[in-house]
Amino acid sequence: MSAIxxxxxxxTGADEVAVRKAIASTSRPPxxxxxxxxxxxxxxxxxxxxHVPEQLLDVTITPVMFVLxxxxxxxxxxxxxxxxxxxxxxxxxxxxxxxxxxxxSGVALNTDLTKGxxxxxxxxxxxxxxxxxxxxxxxxxxxVIAGTVIIVLGVILGYRPGAGVAGAVAALALVVVFAFxxxxxxxxxxxxxxxxxxVMNAGFMGIFPIxxxxxxxxxxxxxxxxxxxxxxxxxxxxxxxxxxxxxxxxVNGADIAIVLAVAAALTVVFAPLTTRLYRKG
Numbered sequence: 001m002s003a004i005x006x007x008x009x010x011x012t013g014a015d016e017v018a019v020r021k022a023i024a025s026t027s028r029p030p031x032x033x034x035x036x037x038x039x040x041x042x043x044x045x046x047x048x049x050x051h052v053p054e055q056l057l058d059v060t061i062t063p064v065m066f067v068l069x070x071x072x073x074x075x076x077x078x079x080x081x082x083x084x085x086x087x088x089x090x091x092x093x094x095x096x097x098x099x100x101x102x103x104x105s106g107v108a109l110n111t112d113l114t115k116g117x118x119x120x121x122x123x124x125x126x127x128x129x130x131x132x133x134x135x136x137x138x139x140x141x142x143x144v145i146a147g148t149v150i151i152v153l154g155v156i157l158g159y160r161p162g163a164g165v166a167g168a169v170a171a172l173a174l175v176v177v178f179a180f181x182x183x184x185x186x187x188x189x190x191x192x193x194x195x196x197x198x199v200m201n202a203g204f205m206g207i208f209p210i211x212x213x214x215x216x217x218x219x220x221x222x223x224x225x226x227x228x229x230x231x232x233x234x235x236x237x238x239x240x241x242x243x244x245x246x247x248x249x250x251v252n253g254a255d256i257a258i259v260l261a262v263a264a265a266l267t268v269v270f271a272p273l274t275t276r277l278y279r280k281g
Contacts, residue, residue, distance in 0.1 A: 031125060031126075033127075034127040034130060037126045037127055037130035037134065038127070038130045038133040038134040038137060039134065039137070040130075040134060041130055041131045041133070041134025041135055041137075041138070042134040042135070042137035042138040042141075043134075043138070044134065044135075044138070045108075045134070045135055045137075045138025045139065045141075046138055046141065049142075058100075058101060058104065059097070059101055059142050059143075059145050059146035059149065060145070060146075060149050062097065062100075063093065063097035063146055063149050063150050063153070064149065064153055066093050066096065066097060067089075067090065067093050067150060067153055067154065067157070070085075070089055070093065070217065071085055071086050071089060071157070074217075075089075078217075078218060083158055086154065086157055086158065086159050087159060088244075089216070089217060090150065090151075090154040090159050090247075091171060091240060091243040091244040091247055092214075092215070092216030092217060092240045092243075092244075093150055093216070094147055094150045094151065094171065094172070094175060094243060095175055095211075095216060095236060095239050095240045095243055096211050096216050097146050097147070097149075097150055098143045098146050098147050098175045098176065098179050099175075099178075099179055099182060099207060099211060099236065100204075100207060100211070101139070101142055101143055101146050101179070102139070102143075102179050102182045102183040102185075102186055102207075103186050103199075103200060103203035103204055103207060104139070104142075104186075104200075105135065105136060105139050105183040105186050105187050105190070106183075106185075106186030106187050106188075106189045106190030106199045106203055107186075107190065107196045107199050107200050107203070108135065108139075108190075109132070109135065109187050109190035109191065110190040110191070110193060110195065110196045110198075110199045111196045112131075113190070113191065114194075114195065114196065118131070118278070122278075122279075128275070128278070128279055129271075129275045129278070131278075132187060132271075132274060132275065132278060135187075136180060136183050136184070136187070139183060140176055140179070140180055143175070143176045143179045143180075144172065144176060147172040147175055147176065148172070151168050151172065161247040161248065162247065162248040162249045162250075163246060163247055163248060163249035167246050167247045167248065167249055168246075168247055170246045171242075171243040171244075171246040171247045174239070174242060174243060174246065174256065174259060174260075175239065175243060177259075177260065177263050178235075178239055178259055178262070178263045180263065180267070181262070181263030181264065181265075181266035181267045182263070182266055184266055184267055184269075184270035184271045184274055185266060185270050186199070186203050187270070187274045188270050188273050188274045188277065189202060189203060191274060191277040191278060192277065210234065210236055211236055213227065213230060213231060213234060214231055214234045214236040214237040214240060215231055215234075215237040215240055215241065216236070216237075216240050220232055220237070235258070235259070235262045238255050238258050238259055238262075239259050241255050242255035242256050242258075242259050
């Protein structure tokens with residue numbers, strides 16, 4: 001028995017020496033850069049969609065329902081015909097559908113947090129905000145998908161943007177940039193609340209009123225004066241107006257500047273706040 005123990009100890013010692021020799025003989029791999037780690041986490045988000053494709057329902061089926069319901073249920077009453085209302089509402093639905101999707105950025109982050117995945121990310125020797133930035137980059141792909149579904153459906157239903165494909169792409173790009181800035185608000189919310197359901201409920205409680213109290217569905221002139229004043233300064237109204245202008249080829253440069261400024265302000269305020277909360281745990 002003692003001979004067997006001695007043999008096992010000798011083998012263990014030899015293995016340890018071999019491992020140390022192998023480690024010492026190779027150079028330490030370089031630390032991953034901030035961009036590469038952010039892109040890796042973005043790809044992680046895409047893989048989650050690949051394995052659970054049902055996650056795309058909110059960016060495919062829901063926008064289609066919104067377009068069909070509002071166009072054909074309210075088009076005749078609001079604009080006189082469904083076709084006339086489609087020209088007005090499609091850019092607005094584009095804005096609404098993409099912005100609604102930003103709530104899920106906070107839900108996904110809170111899900112990782114409650115399952116302990118975030119604790120594992122914090123222990124990695126990487127740029128600390130890379131899981132946050134990568135996640136939002138992956139979510140931006142969802143925004144593009146949601147916007148593309150809306151535009152393609154509009155074309156099928158008879159919508160023809162005056163500025164052609166270039167105008168539609170420019171409008172989609174502007175909406176995605178604004179959505180990226182807004183998503184930082186919901187990632188902050190995702191780190192503050194205790195459960196994914198709480199993040200979803202709080203997120204939609206905030207995004208629903210500010211979206212419906214805009215010019216997405218109706219002209220501000222048809223509203224009471226108090227509401228009209230609010231709608232005119234609502235950033236989502238300005239985003240919808242800029243999107244309509246880009247798609248029709250008569251955009252006001254001031255509207256684009258305001259949208260970009262608001263998106264930048266949201267990022268400047270909430271990105272550092274989210275990063276600080278993320279590091280503190």
